[in-house]
Amino acid sequence: MVRPVARRLHAENIEEVVTTALKRSGVSLEEIDAVAATVKPGMPLSLVVGTEYGKQLALNARKPFIPIHHMEAHALTVRMVEQLIIEINTRIFWVEFPFLVLLVSGGHSLLVLAHSVDRWSIIGQTVDDAPGEALDKGARRLKLRNIPECSSMSGGQAIEHLAKEGNPRAYDFPTPMWKYRDCTFSFAGLKHSLLKLITKLEEEYEVEGGNIIPPIRDVCASYQYAITKHLVRQTQRAMVYNDIRGLLPKENLKLVLSGGVACNNYIRSALQKLCETTGYQLLCPPPRLCTDNGIMIAWNGMERWKAQSGVIYDEEAIKNIDIKAKCPIGVDLTEDVRSLGIKIQKWVKFR
Ligand code: KG4
Ligand code: ZN
Secondary structure (H helix, E strand, O other), X not given: OOHHHHHHHHHHHHHHHHHHHHHHHOOOHHHOOOXXXXXXOOOHHHHHHHHHHHHHHHHHHOOOEEEXXXXXXXXXXXXXXXXXXXXXXXXXXXXXXXXXXEEEOOOOEEEEEEEEOOEEXXXXXXXXXXXXXXXXXXXXXXXXXXXXXXXXXXXXXXXXXXXXXOOOOOOOOOXXXXXXXXXXXXXXXXXXXXXXXXXXXHHHOOOOOOOOOOOHHHHHHHHHXXXXXXXXXXXXXXXXXHHHHOOOOOOOOEEEEEOHHHHOHHHHHHHHHHHHHHOOEEEOOOHHHHOOOHHHHHHHHHHHHHHOOOOEOOHHHHHOOOOOOOOOOOEXXXXXXXXXXXXXXXXOOOO
C-alpha cells in the first residue's frame, strides 16, 4: 500500500460516498441523530481524512460526533447481524454481553472480552505480524498473482483457494509461542519458515522468474493449517482462562469471530470444531461485513448512541478530537493469563 495514494483516494471519494449513502437511504442530513467516524487505531494519513470530514459534517449540521475505535467496530458488527435474524425469522436472539472475540485481519490479531459497548479486556494479542499480513506476504512471495484464477484475490483468499486441493500435512511448520502458556500470537516465525521453504523448493524444482513451484497447493494448505492451528490453540487457552476466572456465563458461552481473515472458511470450520468441543456458540458476520466496511462504523455509532456513551455534543470538544495511530482496545490481561501457566490437557483436533 502506498500511503499518500491511500490518503488521496480517501480524500477524493469521501464526499461522493457520503452523498450517495444519504441519497440511497432516503434520509436527509437533518434527520440523522449523529455522525460517527473511525478515529483510531490505524494509518494516520487515511484516518485523518475521515475524522476531519466527519467532524466538519457534524459541526455544519449541528449534530453530535461519535469517535469510533476500528477494532470495537469489527467486534460489534455481529450484534447488528443477529438483530436482522430476529426480524426475518421472528427468532428471539441477541448477542448479549459479555462474549469472547477473536479479531483477525491484515493489521490485528486479538483475543478480547467484550463486557459492554465501552468496556473491553485484552486476553492476547500479536507480538509481531497479524495473520492477514503473514498470508499477504506469503502469497506475494509465492507469486500467486501470476496464477490467473488468483490474480484479483487478496493474499488470504488466494491461499485459501489453492489450499482446498492441497495436503495440510505435507510440510511441517514450527508451533509459535509454545513455550509461553499465554494467549499471545506470533506469525513472523511462520512467515519466515514459509519464505525459507519456498527458496528451498525453488532450488529443488529449478523454478525461476515469475514461475510457480509445482507443490503450490500443498504449500498453501500446510501454511494455512499452521496459521489456523495457532489461532485455534490460543483461543482454546483463552476459553480455559475465562473458565478459571469465571469471566463468561457458563450457560451462554459465545465466541465472535471477525476481521478480514474471518472470511476464511477453513479457519471458521476449525474454530467451529473448537466451539463444539468447549460448549461455545460461534458467531461470525457474513464475509462482506468481516472485511473493513462503513456499515460496521455506523453500527458502532448506533450502539454508542443507544448507550449514550462516547457521544460528543460540545462543539469545542468535537473540534479538539484527534486521530490516534495506536490505541489499545482495553485493559491488558496478558500478564494475568501468563501467571496462571495454563496447561492444556488435550488440544482440539481439526482437519
Ligand atoms: O479487516 P480487513 O479488511 O482489513 C484490515 O486489515 O483491517 O482484513 C484484510 C485482510 C487481508 O490480509 C486479507 O488477506 C485477509 O484479510 N483476507 C483473508 C481472506 N479474505 C481476506 N484471509 C484469509 N482467508 C480469506 N478468505
Ligand atoms: Zn479492519
